[in-house]
Amino acid sequence: MFNYRESVAWADVPLMSMNDLRSAVVERCRKGWRMLAFFGVPASDGVETVCVLADASARLLDAMRAKPGREYPSLTPQCPQAHLFERELFELWGVKPQGHPWLKPVRFRPPAQGPRSSRPGPAQADYYRVDGAEVHEVAVGPVHAGVIEPGHFRFQCYGENVMHLEIQLGFQHRDVERLILDAPATRALPLVENIAGDTAIGHATAYCTVLERLAGIRITDRAHILRRLALELERLANHTRDLGAIGGDTGFLPTSAWNGRITGDFLNLTAELCGSRFGRNLLCPGGVKWDVDAALSQALVKRLRAAFRDARGSVDVMLETSSVLARLTGTGKVAFEDARSLGLVGMAARSCGVSMDARMDWPLCDLDNGSLHKRMRTTGDVLARTLLRSDELNDSAASAENDLLQLGFSSGEEPCRVAMPASMPPDRLAVAQVEGWRGEICHVGITGNNGQWLAYKVVDPSFHNWSGLAMALRNEQISDFPLCNKSFNLSYCGHDL
């Protein structure tokens, strides 16, 4: 077990038999630990699996590894949150988890050698199917009616009721993890920022944190404040857009149109920080590239207040309309138990009453969280996810304003960037958990004996939460799918990597 802000020597990660790892993980998960990542690492004789677990109550992490061989008894039946990790392991390393209830590839990677067509595409795979004369199947995607990312959805319907929804992604697979391993240091950050384009700051923060924890350096408070400001601006923009989109899907046009404009106002604030509306090239290992001076701080505070006032008004118009509330209430419920056992993260989990927010559970620095609070809802429906966003909008705006003011007052007192060592220390493992706007982003970096990457694992919140969407649709009306989908608003490329 180790402190989450420190790295651990690779040799200190206990190597055990797969059976011991299995019983240890099952035991820990029963006690309330959560699986952060479970993945394969190349070893001299094949592959080793590494499992990183987290206990939020004690702020402790644990890592363990084992040699799985060709096959091993699956963890999923006892520990459902492992289900996608095991499928991923099966796809990438050919290790078969025996007894996995639904073993098929996650992303349908094309083969490394040979023609791409030698393997079926994601939509050509086998799907769970309900038989019966009155049961019908509806296939949606991967090409959708809107301008969105590709994904394939199979509904098993009885009339208007959805009995089962299977979501098959993988169309966006770019093999980002491998690209990061091979990329020169200057190219890695742009790659990370493109893991999920709407969470550029979140993923960049996680990547930089992994590097800093590996190197064992502490960045300045000013850099932490700037990073928090950027994260909250990203949250503001995305929550505003999502609330508008939820309005649009219920057919409530005013909020939909207004929020489209206000989202741009928030994105433009980020553009003032670094020149990119999505916060690209803002962060760097060791801190932040662009500082905020007193004049910029004043100008930004003014614009932030105006944009937030507009957003609040626009969202309140929607939330005070009874027909919208009636449409949202009780739609797409996810049960607390399902959210816990599937390991949902972020907003999706908090709206079901699961208490988790990496900003409070795994703070990146010792600064006070100020006006940021762990917002929770218990009903788990679309309304809960909508109200949660609305609450977080207030917190994020207040936090961003305070941070801007503080940056303005203390301008020039402290640098926002410290030097990084030329190379990473060899044979160490570090973990970063960052609360992006969707939820907890987890990056795990392991260095080899030459200080180069041995493995780099990215777990986007969407990786966990797509299963939540499938659960939300059980016994719902198929016509409610678009609204449920919007209320999660998950990333396809974040999942597909």
Next chain:
Amino acid sequence: MNLWRYLAEFALALVLAPLSLGIVNRVKAKFSGRHGKPLLQLYYDIAKLLRKGEVVGKGTTWVFSAGPAIAMTSAVVALSLLPLGGVASPFAFQGDFILCAYLLGMGRFATILAALDTGSPFEGMGASREALFGALAEPVLFLALLALITTAESLGVEKELSLSTLFNGFSPQAWLSGRPELIMLIFVMGVLLLVENCRIPVDDPNTHLELTMIHEVMVLDHSGPNLAFVLYGSAVKLWLFASLLTGLVIPVMPVWAHTLCSLLGMFLAACAVGVIESVMARLRMHVVPALVGLAGSVAAFVLILTLVR
């Protein structure tokens, strides 16, 4: 003379029908702070589509291609049974409202068959929803008509009972002759207008999400002239229901004044649809029957009131 007058009014209706959808869209745009598309956009769209070629799915038959034409024609013929601008239809006869209702039913049937002919699961879902809501709306319309007919009989209207007598200044007269309960039929016809024309809160004509659509998803596969027929047919249908609504409200007056009033009424009806679509969200699909049921209960209540006195 009367025939020519009616033909002039009829031509006016056919020309102006697409404008009402333009007004609806403009009102919605203003509510959400947008400028909105041109008022005449639907005319441009129809003109463009009529000049285009058509893409027809390989799996479809003539049923698919004939659907839009049948739906549009039946809407136009149904409109010709209505009194327009205070002029009674020359085709009116006792009981023509039944023909009118089932002409619309035939149009719906053709659209549903065309949708099923494509074999797409989306269109099948849309067809099943349209069939359900159509079946629910039909008895409501007849309950409302029944209330009008009973009132007409008890007031001793001498003329034949047709749309041209019932929806041509009859209702305001009845209010004044001690039958104010007929005012409630305005609500009933308003709900029917929203249901039959697939407007919010029943359906969302602006959505791009196939899974939530009712009417729009059934016409997804149409293109070119057939899509123009679909668009024009739905404009005529909206005009038809708005005419029924104004026919319940406008009292007997000279033809020129009646024409002006009914045009104003159409404008207000389009504005009302736009306002409703702006200030409220869609209902969940399984709540729609409750809305239609509410309209049905009101119609039944009016019918009881007209019967018991």
